[in-house]
Amino acid sequence: MRIILMGPPGSGKGTQASRVEERYGFPVISTGNLIRREVQEGSELGKKARNSMNAGRLVNDQVVLEILKKRIFSTDCKKGYVLDGFPRNMNQAKKLEEIHPGHKEVVLGLHVSDETVVQLLGARRICPKDGSVYNLYTSSPLKDRKCDICGEELVQRKDDKPQVVRERLKVYHEKIETLINYYKNKGIYYKINGEKDIKDVSKDIFSVLDKELSKIKKFEMTS
Numbered sequence: 451m452r453i454i455l456m457g458p459p460g461s462g463k464g465t466q467a468s469r470v471e472e473r474y475g476f477p478v479i480s481t482g483n484l485i486r487r488e489v490q491e492g493s494e495l496g497k498k499a500r501n502s503m504n505a506g507r508l509v510n511d512q513v514v515l516e517i518l519k520k521r522i523f524s525t526d527c528k529k530g531y532v533l534d535g536f537p538r539n540m541n542q543a544k545k546l547e548e549i550h551p552g553h554k555e556v557v558l559g560l561h562v563s564d565e566t567v568v569q570l571l572g573a574r575r576i577c578p579k580d581g582s583v584y585n586l587y588t589s590s591p592l593k594d595r596k597c598d599i600c601g602e603e604l605v606q607r608k609d610d611k612p613q614v615v616r617e618r619l620k621v622y623h624e625k626i627e628t629l630i631n632y633y634k635n636k637g638i639y640y641k642i643n644g645e646k647d648i649k650d651v652s653k654d655i656f657s658v659l660d661k662e663l664s665k666i667k668k669f670e671m672t673s
């Protein structure tokens with residue numbers, strides 16, 4: 451089973467992805483991490499990816515797909531895997547289907563209002579020295595605005611400033627709407643309310659996945 455997890459930045463997508471991995475043993479695949487690793491290893495694909503990145507462009511779909519394919523065909527992905535941050539456009543979605551035609555797909559869309567995202571990301575602070583991440587609401591530093599580890603004054607990333615976040619969200623919505631409609635029409639899209647507590651969001655996700663997995667089992671038993 452291929453699980454596609456979608457959600458705006460700050461929606462807690464990463465957290466939910468690892469909870470799915472914990473419960474079902476399906477590894478989380480983040481294309482961002484995969485690309486970084488290829489670049490570090492200096493593989494052919496990594497070199498191609500780095501060229502685009504150096505030129506300030508997005509890594510092209512073909513290269514991302516090749517990198518992804520390598521990972522998906524590993525043995526630990528046989529029963530299922532979770533895609534975090536992929537696909538991001540229709541071309542990628544179609545290409546993904548070609549990798550495993552007929553593969554069971556479940557798309558989980560975390561819905562969080564723009565205002566919530568602006569608030570959450572707006573409360574994020576990082577330590578410029580060691581990169582520790584804090585959130586003034588959910589995981590605030592012990593001492594006012596200072597890093598727990600090294601005492602450095604915490605800063606806000608430019609990307610997390612409200613205006614920039616709103617701009618990022620606009621771009622996100624424009625791209626993702628088409629994708630959501632595509633998956634809705636295929637009947638595999640599940641809208642998840644991401645405004646709830648982390649635990650309750652997980653519960654909703656698990657109940658969708660449990661149901662879908664039991665369908666696969668029934669099919670295996672009768673065929």
Ligand SMILES: [Zn+2]
Binds near residue numbers: 579581597601602
């Ligand atoms: Zn620090």
